[in-house]
Amino acid sequence: MANNVDAIDHTQEWLSALAPALSRGLEQVGLAAEGHAKAKCPVDTGRLRNSITHVQLDNCVKASDR
Numbered sequence: 580m581a582n583n584v585d586a587i588d589h590t591q592e593w594l595s596a597l598a599p600a601l602s603r604g605l606e607q608v609g610l611a612a613e614g615h616a617k618a619k620c621p622v623d624t625g626r627l628r629n630s631i632t633h634v635q636l637d638n639c640v641k642a643s644d645r
Contacts, residue, residue, distance in 0.1 A: 601638065609633035609640040616642060 613633045620628045633642040 602635065605635050605638070605640045609635055609642060612640070612642040 610633065613631055616631045617628050620631060622628055627644065630644040631642070632644075633640055635641075
């Protein structure tokens with residue numbers, strides 16, 4: 580008795596879904612880091628808190644005050 584197994588290669592589908600998923604994840608990380616920084620920031624006039632932002636460049640996220 581022979582067991583036949585059909586294998587389908589989904590590599591290209593997986594690779595094409597990877598970049599957008601990575602981008603969404605990095606955006607969520609950036610927003611979370613920005614939120615934590617703003618929550619811990621001392622507030623006098625709110626100027627420093629309002630200057631805290633994040634930017635996504637390629638495959639990394641940078642959070643900083645402008």
